[in-house]
Amino acid sequence: MIEPSRSLEQRTADVLARLREDVDLWVASADAEGNAYLVPLSFVWDGAALTISTPRASRTARNLMRAEWARVALGLTRDVVIVEGTVETLAIGTDPGLEDAHAAATGFDPRAGAEEYVYLRITPREIQAWREANELSGRQLMRAGRWLVDGRPRS
Amino acid sequence: MIEPSRSLEQRTADVLARLREDVDLWVASADAEGNAYLVPLSFVWDGAALTISTPRASRTARNLMRAEWARVALGLTRDVVIVEGTVETLAIGTDPGLEDAHAAATGFDPRAGAEEYVYLRITPREIQAWREANELSGRQLMRAGRWLVDGRPRS
Numbered sequence: 001m002i003e004p005s006r007s008l009e010q011r012t013a014d015v016l017a018r019l020r021e022d023v024d025l026w027v028a029s030a031d032a033e034g035n036a037y038l039v040p041l042s043f044v045w046d047g048a049a050l051t052i053s054t055p056r057a058s059r060t061a062r063n064l065m066r067a068e069w070a071r072v073a074l075g076l077t078r079d080v081v082i083v084e085g086t087v088e089t090l091a092i093g094t095d096p097g098l099e100d101a102h103a104a105a106t107g108f109d110p111r112a113g114a115e116e117y118v119y120l121r122i123t124p125r126e127i128q129a130w131r132e133a134n135e136l137s138g139r140q141l142m143r144a145g146r147w148l149v150d151g152r153p154r155s
Numbered sequence: 156m157i158e159p160s161r162s163l164e165q166r167t168a169d170v171l172a173r174l175r176e177d178v179d180l181w182v183a184s185a186d187a188e189g190n191a192y193l194v195p196l197s198f199v200w201d202g203a204a205l206t207i208s209t210p211r212a213s214r215t216a217r218n219l220m221r222a223e224w225a226r227v228a229l230g231l232t233r234d235v236v237i238v239e240g241t242v243e244t245l246a247i248g249t250d251p252g253l254e255d256a257h258a259a260a261t262g263f264d265p266r267a268g269a270e271e272y273v274y275l276r277i278t279p280r281e282i283q284a285w286r287e288a289n290e291l292s293g294r295q296l297m298r299a300g301r302w303l304v305d306g307r308p309r310s
Binding site: 023024025026028029030031032033034035036037038039040063066067069070071072073076077078080082108133 | 178179180181183184185186187188189190191192193194195218221222224225226227228231232233235237263288
């Protein structure tokens, strides 16, 4: 059975819960020649941005550092959250508080490894969320960095 | 608790079950300028290839028709199946049997709509599957179009 379409307020609350509670997301990226890439990575949400970490030499890091823009997906294919936003690159040691939060949220501390990792902080500009086709209308929750619900929801 | 790492045979069987039984996957694509895109789409597995369908004018269709290569993900972020393969574009009416199978598997018949859809048939060349970090080793199940288990598994 298809559930009724959720309100903007409910979708926004659901998305914020996912941002706070989920551990993993799918990251799409591409190189300058237009070769697409896709991997799952763990993230932490700090109330304003999603931070992932991956080896500086990896395809995902190189692609995102080049594009300075990311499109990521949280949730399931029938409970979709799509986030697009700017990418800020942070070398290890830049923001110890964020690095501690990332390690606590993901269970993985890239500061401990032999390989050089980089943190990539994605600040959402566009957020969409839908479950089934009946929710495609009204799927936009954030546009140009602004939540569409009245007032900025508590993150 | 982390489960023990699965054997190549078990992973291959699990992946084939997902290909037969799952309905949705994540499709990454990119345009010629290196702008990445990511959407969930429904698919059907015919034993040799995954077929999706999306409007011919959509970003995903345009990107995949250009690249003639796709990277898609099935499953969850902690039960990952990554498939990369060639993309063949089939206009509506090209393969009625496949179109019927797609409609039956996905519950959606693009032949019925007003907008022009296209079928994109992705033939796997590389398949990887893993659950947790302990399965990253041995994640390759297909290389250059050949399953790595002895003999070609029944699809």
